Amino acid sequence: VTDIDLANDYVEVELGTLPLDAWHRAKGGRMVPFAGYHMPVQYEGIMAEHLWTRESAGLFDVSHMGQLTLSGDGLDDALEKLIPADVKGLKPNAQKYSLLLADNGGILDDLMFTRLPNGDLYMVVNGAVKYDDIGHLRDELPDEITLNHMDEQALFALQGPKAVDALSRLVRGVENLVFMIGDAFEWNGVPLRISRTGYTGEDGFEISVPGEHAEALADALCAQPEVKPIGLGARDSLRLEADLPLYGHDLDPETTPIMAALNFAVASKRRREEANFPGAERILMEREQGPVARRVGLLIEGRQPVREGAAVLDADGSEVGKVTSGGFAPTIGAPIAMAYVPATMAEIGTKVQLNQRGKVHEATVAAMPFVPHRYVRGAK
């Protein structure tokens, strides 16, 4: 028995260790190379971990991600030159999703950023490209802007309908946060930055904790009856069900926000009118006229997963698109995928054929998310 795609993400590099490395191993985590680090892909099993997160609460170590702070005069104007979001309108403790864009409108990374009470910004970027992002930001932002990489900080995500029960027992007040709002908290004298966010489609929190306190906090969280540690495998299947694209797979420099069906990333009317973010001309044209290709969800017939790299075929059997993520969806009990298809094939209900290792699979373009989001939103 041999993995067909074993070499897919494998690169011969010295792997780093994260603050929870020994903790994962002690918990029975199966460690794999990911984003330059040893990371746990699973503990008891991806299926059980996935379903546990949807029913209760899962603790994910996402310390590989880049945590940055940005400060300095003219910060908002400077950052708006690199991302399409409304930075100036971001209120203290509010968080936004945005995209780091290349000059042609291609996506360099997707990210979250938060306004700190002192006016600075806290930003979280993907682990696999964090050093590229830091280089890009340092090159493109003026000298007055200070970028600090908080590489001593660990980052957890506590996700699931019971995450609020578990975390509020340890850190009072987190229950008052709503989706996309964060604040500073304290646990046993340890300063924490907690936001009500995540990447599973469930309610939950992301917790930034100093690396030297990461193990103690992970232990305290997993001592709560609702909480189990969850690996990268379930993180991937959870985010796939929730229509949350993964950078380097569903998003890359060849895709634009509109192609990626992330139109909400250019939701600010002011930003569209100013049209001064990278690739604005192309992105705004695609927004008006539609992109040539678009990211869609696919329900696959049968039981066999169709994974990243499979070809999307047109009626003549020619390759016209690619599957960018795919796998078995534990909540649904069937295989699902994300793919880029021509605009003419992007309508929900369209039948498409996929070619994986010479075998043709039938699929249907489906509404996303596959599993409804259960965010706890504030009053508008």
Add this chain to the structure above:
Amino acid sequence: MRYFTEDREWVDVDGDVGTVGITDYAQGQLGDIVFVEVPEEGKEVAKGDEAAVVESVKAASDVYSPVSGTVIEGNAELADNPALVNEDADGEGWFFKLTLSDPDELKDLMDEAKYEAFVAKL
């Protein structure tokens, strides 16, 4: 008599008929199995050929035939219940049966004691 490969398959031989499966160690490494494709009756397989596909939540894997021969039956149970491989890899979760065309090939495979020692080092 049961024989094992370094690819963590087993073949249980009774006369000239072999039953092929993956080992309990292999199913544990794969994790939750969500799909199995077994070869059809009549298919000729050579030793080392990709004879079946097994997919976990995370990845697709090939299952190689430990010996050469002609497939006489695929385990039809696995189409509807692929998790049977997780539950009973050494028994009910078998993949296919074949008539051996060259029983001498068995000499190159490991017996259970050798296999246990091999897996212990992985």
